[in-house]
């Protein structure tokens with residue numbers, strides 16, 4: 001089983017990185033293949049809405065890190081975990097730019113009617129942190145994650161979202177963070 005972690009935080013060893021590391025270490029210990037991609041490190045163009053993917057099923061930006069690194073990793077994965085801070089009630093811009101480019105998979109699925117993930121039971125997870133306490137804090141991210149996962153034929157299986165987490169290192173001291181992730185690892 002291939003597990004892909006997508007880290008959306010630009011902060012080195014921050015709160016979402018901590019959650020992602022715990023999860024991926026646990027999955028690695030279980031014998032699964034793990035790979036982590038850092039959204040910030042990928043050099044990509046933003047989607048320009050040209051419609052090439054709706055006509056031909058491919059992106060015109062065929063040589064950047066989305067097409068050569070991110071898309072193949074997403075297609076190969078059996079489990080995808082997004083780890084992200086809330087930025088203005090959504091995902092940080094680098095991850096959002098990657099998700100916009102997943103329009104190529106949306107087009108193949110819904111316009112060109114390709115069934116390229118047939119028979120695969122792919123699962124998606126969201127691990128998120130935000131500083132404040134608002135009831136709607138994670139709603140924007142959950143919606144974006146749901147439609148990203150849907151375009152890639154991934155079932156949005158579970159999310160773990162932590163409010164009131166702001167300073168670096170805070171997630172490591174969270175009372176249930178460690179055991180929540182252990183339970184999540186054990187569920188696979």
Ligand SMILES: Cc1cc2nc3c(=O)[nH]c(=O)nc-3n(C[C@H](O)[C@H](O)[C@H](O)COP(=O)(O)O)c2cc1C
Nearest residue numbers: 009014015016085086087088089130131132165166
């Ligand atoms: C640009 C920016 C925007 C943010 N927007 C929000 C927000 O809308 N709501 C919120 O609760 N926290 C917001 N935060 C706080 C982060 O979500 C919080 O510090 C989080 O713990 C950072 O996680 P990380 O260490 O994984 O980067 C924002 C932080 C930054 C830098």
